[in-house]
Amino acid sequence: MYKITPQNNGLASVQGFFCAATNVGMRTNHANSGMSDIDGDVAFIRSETACDISTVFTLNKFQAAPIRHFQKYPKNFKTDFILINAKNANAMTGEKGIEDIQTIMSALSSKHKVLNPVMSSTGVIGYRLPVEKIISAFDMLDFNAIDSDKTARAIMTTDQFKKELSYKIELDDGSSFNIAAICKGAGMINPAMATMLCFIVSDADIPKSDMDEMLTAATEQSFNKISVDGDTSTNDTVMLLSNKLSKTYNKEAFKEALEKISFELAMMVLRDGEGASKVVEFEVKGAKTVEEAKRASTALSNSLLVKTALFGEDPNWGRIASTIGASGIECSEDKFTIHYDNLLIYSNDFRELDPKREKEAYNIMKQDRFRISCDIGLGDGEYTAYGCDLGYEYVKINAEYRS
Amino acid sequence: MYKITPQNNGLASVQGFFCAATNVGMRTNHANSGMSDIDGDVAFIRSETACDISTVFTLNKFQAAPIRHFQKYPKNFKTDFILINAKNANAMTGEKGIEDIQTIMSALSSKHKVLNPVMSSTGVIGYRLPVEKIISAFDMLDFNAIDSDKTARAIMTTDQFKKELSYKIELDDGSSFNIAAICKGAGMINPAMATMLCFIVSDADIPKSDMDEMLTAATEQSFNKISVDGDTSTNDTVMLLSNKLSKTYNKEAFKEALEKISFELAMMVLRDGEGASKVVEFEVKGAKTVEEAKRASTALSNSLLVKTALFGEDPNWGRIASTIGASGIECSEDKFTIHYDNLLIYSNDFRELDPKREKEAYNIMKQDRFRISCDIGLGDGEYTAYGCDLGYEYVKINAEYRS
Numbered sequence: 001m002y003k004i005t006p007q008n009n010g011l012a013s014v015q016g017f018f019c020a021a022t023n024v025g026m027r028t029n030h031a032n033s034g035m036s037d038i039d040g041d042v043a044f045i046r047s048e049t050a051c052d053i054s055t056v057f058t059l060n061k062f063q064a065a066p067i068r069h070f071q072k073y074p075k076n077f078k079t080d081f082i083l084i085n086a087k088n089a090n091a092m093t094g095e096k097g098i099e100d101i102q103t104i105m106s107a108l109s110s111k112h113k114v115l116n117p118v119m120s121s122t123g124v125i126g127y128r129l130p131v132e133k134i135i136s137a138f139d140m141l142d143f144n145a146i147d148s149d150k151t152a153r154a155i156m157t158t159d160q161f162k163k164e165l166s167y168k169i170e171l172d173d174g175s176s177f178n179i180a181a182i183c184k185g186a187g188m189i190n191p192a193m194a195t196m197l198c199f200i201v202s203d204a205d206i207p208k209s210d211m212d213e214m215l216t217a218a219t220e221q222s223f224n225k226i227s228v229d230g231d232t233s234t235n236d237t238v239m240l241l242s243n244k245l246s247k248t249y250n251k252e253a254f255k256e257a258l259e260k261i262s263f264e265l266a267m268m269v270l271r272d273g274e275g276a277s278k279v280v281e282f283e284v285k286g287a288k289t290v291e292e293a294k295r296a297s298t299a300l301s302n303s304l305l306v307k308t309a310l311f312g313e314d315p316n317w318g319r320i321a322s323t324i325g326a327s328g329i330e331c332s333e334d335k336f337t338i339h340y341d342n343l344l345i346y347s348n349d350f351r352e353l354d355p356k357r358e359k360e361a362y363n364i365m366k367q368d369r370f371r372i373s374c375d376i377g378l379g380d381g382e383y384t385a386y387g388c389d390l391g392y393e394y395v396k397i398n399a400e401y402r403s
Numbered sequence: 404m405y406k407i408t409p410q411n412n413g414l415a416s417v418q419g420f421f422c423a424a425t426n427v428g429m430r431t432n433h434a435n436s437g438m439s440d441i442d443g444d445v446a447f448i449r450s451e452t453a454c455d456i457s458t459v460f461t462l463n464k465f466q467a468a469p470i471r472h473f474q475k476y477p478k479n480f481k482t483d484f485i486l487i488n489a490k491n492a493n494a495m496t497g498e499k500g501i502e503d504i505q506t507i508m509s510a511l512s513s514k515h516k517v518l519n520p521v522m523s524s525t526g527v528i529g530y531r532l533p534v535e536k537i538i539s540a541f542d543m544l545d546f547n548a549i550d551s552d553k554t555a556r557a558i559m560t561t562d563q564f565k566k567e568l569s570y571k572i573e574l575d576d577g578s579s580f581n582i583a584a585i586c587k588g589a590g591m592i593n594p595a596m597a598t599m600l601c602f603i604v605s606d607a608d609i610p611k612s613d614m615d616e617m618l619t620a621a622t623e624q625s626f627n628k629i630s631v632d633g634d635t636s637t638n639d640t641v642m643l644l645s646n647k648l649s650k651t652y653n654k655e656a657f658k659e660a661l662e663k664i665s666f667e668l669a670m671m672v673l674r675d676g677e678g679a680s681k682v683v684e685f686e687v688k689g690a691k692t693v694e695e696a697k698r699a700s701t702a703l704s705n706s707l708l709v710k711t712a713l714f715g716e717d718p719n720w721g722r723i724a725s726t727i728g729a730s731g732i733e734c735s736e737d738k739f740t741i742h743y744d745n746l747l748i749y750s751n752d753f754r755e756l757d758p759k760r761e762k763e764a765y766n767i768m769k770q771d772r773f774r775i776s777c778d779i780g781l782g783d784g785e786y787t788a789y790g791c792d793l794g795y796e797y798v799k800i801n802a803e804y805r806s
Contacts, residue, residue: 062728125721318528325465
């Protein structure tokens with residue numbers, strides 16, 4: 001058995017990790033950049049000893065330069081340093097984008113001893129990194145600082161709040177290890193895990209193969225289930241580093257803690273969905289297959305008509321039904337049911353919404369979190385995607401912000 | 404040779420067709436129905452002689468009752484009457500929805516001799532038709548009227564303007580035939596041709612097999628290429644009727660006229676996209692296959708981030724590139740180019756947007772119609788999808804209107 005307890009000090013709760021951020025003035029000159037005034041645009045996370053690193057990267061074919069730079073390292077390489085910048089994605093910058101990272105890393109290694117340093121970027125696509133500005137950060141950053149709060153804030157772009165979590169895992173034998181993460185993301189989040197950076201660090205003595213296996217699974221159950229607007233960015237990255245300093249490990253406990261931290265961060269990203277006011281679980285069950293359940297559930301979380309109905313708090317199950325029908329899965333209107341939380345809102349015997357149920361449905365929709373559950377009635381396939389509403393703020397942020 | 408000339412009198416330009424509309428008070432009681440005050444909710448189109456009828460229906464699995472009612476007629480049946488209602492989609496109403504149509508059609512046939520009457524509905528999903536109200540229309544409608552304008556307006560829901568076109572086709576031998584159409588649609592339009600009703604009538608002496616073949620092809624090149632928000636409704640219908648009264652026909656001429664009328668109506672629907680202010684052609688060429696070009700082009704026309712950037716008139720090619728990359732097609736950033744109209748905005752040698760080109764791009768985007776052209780540089784696959792911007796009005800209409 002084991003015990004998982006939340007901690008309050010972010011990345012600082014994990015042994016042997018250091019992190020800090022500084023501001024080198026990387027804001028673009030575009031008047032409409034819309035980025036809020038966050039004190040920091042270059043940050044690092046480093047470990048005093050070499051770490052195994054596991055990653056999940058975007059499926060976008062135009063992978064950004066930092067991802068292509070990462071992939072030049074040999075398989076199963078170890079690293080002790082992640083450099084992160086906001087404001088510039090270093091995407092669609094070609095080979096020059098990779099050379100810029102190499103120039104920056106050479107400068108870094110002349111200031112501080114690093115092993116296979118990794119870079120991660122978020123911001124505007126299509127501009128070369130301001131190499132000299134980023135290098136100037138190395139004279140400002142204290143490489144022995146542990147400032148998780150500032151690091152978590154420095155990676156924000158359109159985020160309304162920082163995303164930082166940590167857990168302590170105590171095992172039966174009295175030993176313990178820690179896992180902590182910071183995460184950035186609000187717009188462009190989709191079932192293919194878009195414009196999101198997530199850095200998870202641990203001191204667990206975990207084998208690399210377990211890291212790879214569990215990170216993929218945890219991402220599938222968290223970041224890949226959320227949708228803000230169905231787009232997928234060039235830079236999405238989830239990284240897991242472990243420096244093994246706790247000298248202890250339990251696979252089951254680590255798995256649970258990793259899934260917990262990933263899922264909670266995903267919900268934070270969703271709640272921070274640009275202009276979003278509520279998080280909705282779209283459960284589809286009874287589909288012929290899991291793939292069909294996933295297709296229908298994802299269609300609901302991505303549907304503009306569903307998202308605007310959520311924003312309008314309109315108990316308009318017709319849009320739910322129409323979206324399920326349009327997803328192309330096998331379904332039949334006399335076997336199908338819809339619930340909002342535990343309220344039956346549509347079934348073969350129960351089609352028109354009477355005023356009493358409409359009132360109840362409206363009260364459920366007013367909550368900042370609720371579940372829409374569709375039972376297809378044809379099989380055992382189940383999937384839950386998570387979505388949010390879409391309102392005026394989304395349009396405002398995305399018409400005015402250059403990302 | 405032949406000559407195609409626009410006419411001004413809508414359906415009235417086609418021999419032997421009659422049409423009219425009346426108002427039976429079918430507005431829902433929902434304060435937020437948002438439907439504008441249009442004088443008419445029940446309309447008909449009929450021919451004095453039996454017509455062949457060809458159709459393209461929604462791919463939504465939950466096809467509305469009028470579509471399922473239609474499909475109960477034998478293959479290649481002839482009809483002389485289409486009854487149309489707005490405000491209620493008669494969708495997700497089960498077998499009862501079909502029985503309601505049968506009740507209505509029985510009442511109709513006691514007032515007016517009809518052959519295999521067809522129904523078409525648009526409006527809110529999930530409510531039974533108000534059968535008695537609709538039947539009451541038969542005492543009000545003048546079945547010998549020809550009021551194309553009123554008919555075109557009666558089928559509108561969130562449409563901002565009526566959609567009505569007609570053409571006269573003159574052949575070399577001095578004979579001529581006519582084609583005319585009315586169409587309804589603004590929201591929920593997607594590459595699978597959503598919440599749209601289109602009624603095309605002709606007096607050409609066209610064989611049924613030509614009608615079927617050409618209607619499918621014309622729909623593919625028009626309504627299936629437009630996207631307002633990526634959703635697909637339960638009721639989408641395109642119908643083509645011909646009563647042969649002109650006693651003349653030319654396949655090539657009919658094909659061109661049908662494609663022209665379908666494409667122009669599709670552009671009208673797109674321009675009327677809920678809250679849309681501009682129409683954009685998304686051309687993708689140089690893809691490995693036509694299917695890949697179509698996938699990428701459709702992804703652009705459906706991307707919320709692209710649509711909000713269009714609304715913001717931000718020459719943000721990064722979102723175009725990211726969407727192409729996310730569509731999953733084969734592509735490479737050093738072979739890829741982007742043009743806005745004739746302005747090269749991205750190529751391998753030409754990545755960062757200088758202020759001069761940015762200004763030019765901005766001027767192009769200010770137009771109410773322009774082209775974004777992406778050359779993948781890998782093959783011969785080409786496809787053009789048509790989309791529109793998405794602004795505050797879209798959210799307002801769809802958060803407040805129950806559809």
